[in-house]
Amino acid sequence: MARVSGTLRVPQEERSRATRARLMEATVECLAEVGFGRTSTTLISERAGVSRGAQLHHFPTKDALVVAAVAHLTDVRGAELATAARAVPVRRTRDVLRMLGDHVASPVFMAALELWVAARTDPTLHAAVEPLEQRIGRQTHRLTVELLGADESRPGVRELVQATLDLVRGLGLAATIGDDTARRGRILDQWARTLDEALA
Amino acid sequence: MARVSGTLRVPQEERSRATRARLMEATVECLAEVGFGRTSTTLISERAGVSRGAQLHHFPTKDALVVAAVAHLTDVRGAELATAARAVPVRRTRDVLRMLGDHVASPVFMAALELWVAARTDPTLHAAVEPLEQRIGRQTHRLTVELLGADESRPGVRELVQATLDLVRGLGLAATIGDDTARRGRILDQWARTLDEALA
DNA sequence: GCACAAACAGACAGGCTTGACTGTTTGTTT
DNA sequence: AAACAAACAGTCAAGCCTGTCTGTTTGTGC
Numbered sequence: 001m002a003r004v005s006g007t008l009r010v011p012q013e014e015r016s017r018a019t020r021a022r023l024m025e026a027t028v029e030c031l032a033e034v035g036f037g038r039t040s041t042t043l044i045s046e047r048a049g050v051s052r053g054a055q056l057h058h059f060p061t062k063d064a065l066v067v068a069a070v071a072h073l074t075d076v077r078g079a080e081l082a083t084a085a086r087a088v089p090v091r092r093t094r095d096v097l098r099m100l101g102d103h104v105a106s107p108v109f110m111a112a113l114e115l116w117v118a119a120r121t122d123p124t125l126h127a128a129v130e131p132l133e134q135r136i137g138r139q140t141h142r143l144t145v146e147l148l149g150a151d152e153s154r155p156g157v158r159e160l161v162q163a164t165l166d167l168v169r170g171l172g173l174a175a176t177i178g179d180d181t182a183r184r185g186r187i188l189d190q191w192a193r194t195l196d197e198a199l200a
Numbered sequence: 201m202a203r204v205s206g207t208l209r210v211p212q213e214e215r216s217r218a219t220r221a222r223l224m225e226a227t228v229e230c231l232a233e234v235g236f237g238r239t240s241t242t243l244i245s246e247r248a249g250v251s252r253g254a255q256l257h258h259f260p261t262k263d264a265l266v267v268a269a270v271a272h273l274t275d276v277r278g279a280e281l282a283t284a285a286r287a288v289p290v291r292r293t294r295d296v297l298r299m300l301g302d303h304v305a306s307p308v309f310m311a312a313l314e315l316w317v318a319a320r321t322d323p324t325l326h327a328a329v330e331p332l333e334q335r336i337g338r339q340t341h342r343l344t345v346e347l348l349g350a351d352e353s354r355p356g357v358r359e360l361v362q363a364t365l366d367l368v369r370g371l372g373l374a375a376t377i378g379d380d381t382a383r384r385g386r387i388l389d390q391w392a393r394t395l396d397e398a399l400a
Numbered sequence: 401g402c403a404c405a406a407a408c409a410g411a412c413a414g415g416c417t418t419g420a421c422t423g424t425t426t427g428t429t430t
Numbered sequence: 431a432a433a434c435a436a437a438c439a440g441t442c443a444a445g446c447c448t449g450t451c452t453g454t455t456t457g458t459g460c
């Protein structure tokens with residue numbers, strides 16, 4: 001598409017993609033900062049610097065926008081995890097846990113948390129969130145197994161890795177209220193020791 | 201008060217208490233069933249069988265009602281945990297974990313979850329939730345230590361109990377999306393074994 | 401029995417949110 | 431260049447939610 005014909009061009013497909021991206025990113029930001037409840041379409045369009053008309057053009061309904069944002073968020077989380085994982089040396093359990101702990105304290109996780117809880121009582125959202133969350137869950141699991149150098153063929157190992165991921169999820173949830181970093185650190189310190197013994 | 205004077209009496213203090221209780225219970229039910237976002241004062245009053253006027257009389261603002269419901273919910277959670285704990289034999293780790301796992305799958309936990317997430321971005325709610333959550337957190341910790349027969353003077357034991365509680369919180373969160381009971385069971389099976397070894 | 405206050409009932413207004421709708425600009429196609 | 435379609439802009443009405451307000455019933459104190 002967009003055959004060159006001499007003059008400078010700003011393909012509308014590109015503009016469209018950019019606008020949609022800004023809207024989805026603004027949605028994720030709103031989720032993380034003001035929560036699902038206060039995330040209105042008006043607030044999103046203001047934040048994205050997009051007119052309400054343009055917003056309604058690309059996403060006819062709020063559901064459509066949020067569902068698209070869910071997919072976008074999944075990609076972002078996947079990318080952030082992959083990037084963070086690359087910086088972690090293999091077989092250093094405590095470092096792996098630190099990486100996971102940092103993730104659940106990040107804004108993207110908070111946005112995901114908002115969506116989880118909202119999806120619990122919203123069928124449309126649930127249908128969008130469930131499969132994507134399952135995907136990123138599996139991806140994170142695989143990644144963690146690799147970094148820990150764990151042997152999943154041994155009985156119990158798979159469950160311990162799952163427990164580790166559920167633990168950090170729980171820590172992320174606790175972090176929303178009044179959990180301090182120090183407490184998380186101590187818990188993960190001990191968990192790393194226990195995990196190392198159990199996986200040995 | 202309310203000196204008997206022959207005829208049957210329905211003290212207004214009693215009526216008042218009953219109405220307030222029904223409103224707070226209805227609030228918790230709404231939180232668990234439709235979520236914080238869709239929990240409107242109108243819905244609550246309908247569900248409680250209380251007129252809007254009476255509702256506004258007892259709780260002038262929505263915040264007042266929700267804050268009162270938080271306190272109520274804390275009491276309910278505390279009572280449910282204490283009751284469930286009484287049915288668990290001491291030193292049977294798997295049974296203790298089952299009890300905790302059941303709790304995080306219950307409606308009261310879901311209501312608490314809604315409040316947690318809402319409180320993250322709502323200062324008023326946060327001020328009400330934080331201290332109470334801390335209280336019930338400590339209570340649950342003490343209770344778990346007792347049931348496990350754990351010796352907290354030994355290094356790492358305290359952190360392992362905390363990790364256990366955060367783990368079940370994470371499992372409760374996962375349960376809202378698409379987590380099946382079987383998966384939870386396997387994870388807790390394995391964690392019970394690991395915990396027993398670590399505490400031995 | 402009477403005055404008073406608390407519990408209760410329901411209508412009403414203001415504000416916010418959502419999505420429909422009309423009009424304008426900008427890129428694409430022939 | 432002209433016709434067309436997509437992107438963009440902003441207004442408007444319907445609906446819901448909250449909290450105020452007025453009026454009614456019921457228990458309490460004198």
